[in-house]
Amino acid sequence: MKANRKIIKIDEELCDGCGQCVPDCAEGSLKIIDGKAKLVADKLCDGLGACLGSCPTGALQIIEREADEFDEEAVEIFLAGEKKQQEAVAPATMDCGCASTHIQSFKPAASPQASPCQSANIPTIMAKQAGSDSELSHWPVQIRLVPANAPFLQNSNLLVAADCTAVAVRNFQENYLKGKTVMMGCPKFDDADSYVEKFADVLRTSNLKSLTILIMEVPCCSAMKVIIKKAVEKSGSSVPVEEITISTRGEEIARHSW
Numbered sequence: 001m002k003a004n005r006k007i008i009k010i011d012e013e014l015c016d017g018c019g020q021c022v023p024d025c026a027e028g029s030l031k032i033i034d035g036k037a038k039l040v041a042d043k044l045c046d047g048l049g050a051c052l053g054s055c056p057t058g059a060l061q062i063i064e065r066e067a068d069e070f071d072e073e074a075v076e077i078f079l080a081g082e083k084k085q086q087e088a089v090a091p092a093t094m095d096c097g098c099a100s101t102h103i104q105s106f107k108p109a110a111s112p113q114a115s116p117c118q119s120a121n122i123p124t125i126m127a128k129q130a131g132s133d134s135e136l137s138h139w140p141v142q143i144r145l146v147p148a149n150a151p152f153l154q155n156s157n158l159l160v161a162a163d164c165t166a167v168a169v170r171n172f173q174e175n176y177l178k179g180k181t182v183m184m185g186c187p188k189f190d191d192a193d194s195y196v197e198k199f200a201d202v203l204r205t206s207n208l209k210s211l212t213i214l215i216m217e218v219p220c221c222s223a224m225k226v227i228i229k230k231a232v233e234k235s236g237s238s239v240p241v242e243e244i245t246i247s248t249r250g251e252e253i254a255r256h257s258w
Helices: 072-088 116-121 124-128 172-177 192-205 219-235
Strands: 002-010 030-033 036-039 060-068 157-162 181-185 210-216 241-246 252-257
Touching: 002 036, 157 172, 157 219, 192 219, 210 219, 219 241
Parallel strands: 157 181, 157 210, 210 241
Antiparallel strands: 002 060, 030 036, 241 252
């Protein structure tokens, strides 16, 4: 049933797709689609505007227009469906039976004679030579693929790095990865809500020693620190967090702790 009511409006010309509004929408009515924030369905938006304060460009506003009435039951069904869909996504399986997310730890160095299954899941240079100079100590590294209960996360110093940082920083491994486990992703194109849940689970179960956020200076990257802050709050964790910002030329331009 439609009615004239308050509802969110998104100015796509102002929206830069940073994703900071997504975690603030408890109903899940906002998503980043094709690089822009979108309203999933009118009935999922309560029109209260909890997302307004997190938008750095002013692309969000509350207007009054004819729209489907807000439906709390529909919100619950939608959120449950989203969670079920995320849980149902299974990694592809190779002919040898190895999953693409098969957990690997590289230190201490694996045997020089790696099985076909192991080789299929370890970056090529790792499969060819044990004792590699790479500081990467585990696999996988993508936030979406790392289980919250992965053994390599336990009692670790976690680096949460935006994808672009590894390309921008010349000595990424030496300067930032060494001695840390890493989870990488893009806050602009990935699902911010699922990131919040994933990191909250990690913080609750992994007893992290420290957490470092490595992001680029571009606006969309700031969503990563918002995601981590929400995850810390949601988990009740007191882990020390350090935030490092990298310029588009690969230089460290800011560092602070919270």
